[in-house]
Amino acid sequence: MTRTAIVTGAARGIGAATAIRLAADGYAVAVLDLDATSCTDTVAAIEEAGGRAIAIGANVADSAAVTDAVARVADELGAPTVLVNNAGILRDNLLFKMTDDDWDAVLAVHLRGAFLMTRAVQAHQVEAKWGRIVNLSSTSALGNRGQANYAAAKAGMQGFTKTLAIELGRYNVTANSVAPGFIATDMLRQTAERMGITNEQLLEGAAKEIPVGRVGQPEDVAAAVSFFCSEAASFVSGQVLYVAGGPKA
Ligand SMILES: NC(=O)c1ccc[n+]([C@@H]2O[C@H](COP(=O)([O-])OP(=O)(O)OC[C@H]3O[C@@H](n4cnc5c(N)ncnc54)[C@H](O)[C@@H]3O)[C@@H](O)[C@H]2O)c1
Numbered sequence: 001m002t003r004t005a006i007v008t009g010a011a012r013g014i015g016a017a018t019a020i021r022l023a024a025d026g027y028a029v030a031v032l033d034l035d036a037t038s039c040t041d042t043v044a045a046i047e048e049a050g051g052r053a054i055a056i057g058a059n060v061a062d063s064a065a066v067t068d069a070v071a072r073v074a075d076e077l078g079a080p081t082v083l084v085n086n087a088g089i090l091r092d093n094l095l096f097k098m099t100d101d102d103w104d105a106v107l108a109v110h111l112r113g114a115f116l117m118t119r120a121v122q123a124h125q126v127e128a129k130w131g132r133i134v135n136l137s138s139t140s141a142l143g144n145r146g147q148a149n150y151a152a153a154k155a156g157m158q159g160f161t162k163t164l165a166i167e168l169g170r171y172n173v174t175a176n177s178v179a180p181g182f183i184a185t186d187m188l189r190q191t192a193e194r195m196g197i198t199n200e201q202l203l204e205g206a207a208k209e210i211p212v213g214r215v216g217q218p219e220d221v222a223a224a225v226s227f228f229c230s231e232a233a234s235f236v237s238g239q240v241l242y243v244a245g246g247p248k249a
Helices: 013-024 036-048 063-076 100-128 148-171 186-195 199-209 218-229
Strands: 004-008 028-033 053-057 080-085 131-136 173-180 240-243
Touching: 004 013, 004 063, 004 100, 013 028, 013 036, 013 080, 013 218, 028 036, 028 063, 036 053, 053 063, 063 080, 063 100, 080 100, 080 218, 100 131, 100 148, 100 173, 131 148, 131 218, 148 173, 173 218, 186 199, 218 240
Parallel strands: 004 028, 004 080, 028 053, 080 131, 131 173, 173 240
Antiparallel strands: none
């Protein structure tokens, strides 16, 4: 039986690597992002490797769009029983400069988005009496200058995950959180721009602070997601795994 996974924010970065990894693991994958056309490369990479995928355009913070998207996935690929809540944005600013919109936009995509997607997908998981939910947190959940909004959202993802694990465990659904450290993606390009340095300078500086001596790649995170989705992880639920090249509390 082929199981169906939805990966949000899968047009690029960690989401794209995760979608490709889950397809290689044998899942049919719905590659979901704001704009369906932006998902073309991820879908093509999966198909070229012999996997099955469709592109879905939806804003995870829009309740009606989420309901439609999950129904389409169920129709076209089969009931989704794996969900990776990965879609995310940054609106970094020091607290005194952070606008209402900076706060609301970040909370809307990460927390409201994960809530809406999970509420829609859990109906399929409960019916199947099997499911896997993986939520992307971050080392920023432990606190990070300039990220009051993002840190609150990513700490929120951890509490959300633990509650899902408690509520859905009886249906054989596990929920876990992956909290990456510094991963080389477009998201960090924005950070380099804001700091007025090149992307290479940002990566070099970061690598020096990381015990394993390098920054992370999207595939490093995808591997952790893959483990949580596997049969081998069926007794692991409500956990937060820091994927950061060194210890984090
Ligand atoms: N890159 C890092 O170092 C890092 C570290 C820790 C956590 N994370 C988290 O990992 C996840 C992926 O990060 P990334 O670095 O690959 O980011 P990215 O910016 O490269 O990709 C994020 C994707 O999410 C999509 N997206 C944004 N808002 C959306 C919405 N409302 N609906 C649907 N899709 C939406 C974007 O279009 C984009 O394709 C995020 O949740 C991020 O917070 C990243």
